[in-house]
Amino acid sequence: VQLQASGGGLVQAGGSLRLSCKASGRTFNGAAVAWFRQAPGKEREFVAARHRSGSVAYYADSVKGRFTISRDNAKNTVYLQMSSLKPDDTAVYYCAAGYTLILSSIRSASAYNYWGQGTQVTVSS
Numbered sequence: 001v002q003l004q005a006s007g008g009g010l011v012q013a014g015g016s017l018r019l020s021c022k023a024s025g026r027t028f029n030g031a032a033v034a035w036f037r038q039a040p041g042k043e044r045e046f047v048a049a050r051h052r053s054g055s056v057a058y059y060a061d062s063v064k065g066r067f068t069i070s071r072d073n074a075k076n077t078v079y080l081q082m083s084s085l086k087p088d089d090t091a092v093y094y095c096a097a098g099y100t101l102i103l104s105s106i107r108s109a110s111a112y113n114y115w116g117q118g119t120q121v122t123v124s125s
Contacts, residue, residue, distance in 0.1 A: 001026040001114045005095045008119030011085055015123070019080040021095030021116050032098045033071055033078045036109055037091035037121075044094070046107040048080060058106055062088070085123045092118040 007019040019035070034049035048069035049058045057069050068081040078095055096112035105111035 001097060003095050003097060003114055003116035005093065005116035005119040008093060008121045010122045010124065013086055013123055013125050015085050016081070016083045017085065017121060019082070019093055019095070019119060019121075021078045021080075023076045023078075023097065023114075027073070027076050028071060028078060028097060029073055030099060032101050032106055032112075033069070034096045034098070034106070034112060035069060035078075035080045035093055036096060037089075037093045038118075039091040042091075044109055046109070047093070049106045050078075051103055051106060060107075082121070085121075087123045087125045090121060090123050092120050094118045 002024045003021055005021045011017055030052050032051045035047040036044050037047050038044040046060050047063055048067055050069055050071055066084045071078045095116040097114045098112040101111035
């Protein structure tokens with residue numbers, strides 16, 4: 001499975017961006033999908049996820065109410081809509097897919113089998 005993330009860029013604080021993650025080689029059907037991010041000098045952190053059922057979304061407290069994760073199975077694509085962006089949101093954003101993870105590990109990077117290459121998001125103050 002190859003994941004291709006895109007949509008990053010430079011935006012002013014308060015602005016919006018939409019990240020996309022397209023899968024090839026295998027569909028997202030049956031997978032939990034997630035976004036993580038890593039800022040310079042920091043560890044990779046969980047941002048948002050949807051379990052394979054897709055009915056419930058999970059968010060880090062720092063992005064709740066500002067970010068929305070969605071999936072379009074027909075396009076084999078996962079999105080992260082980011083609004084009210086802050087300079088602290090600056091990071092490389094990675095999409096991930098996990099076909100065997102259990103719900104209790106949905107926020108854990110180690111539970112995901114496949115990763116995209118990352119897309120840079122920079123928020124200026």
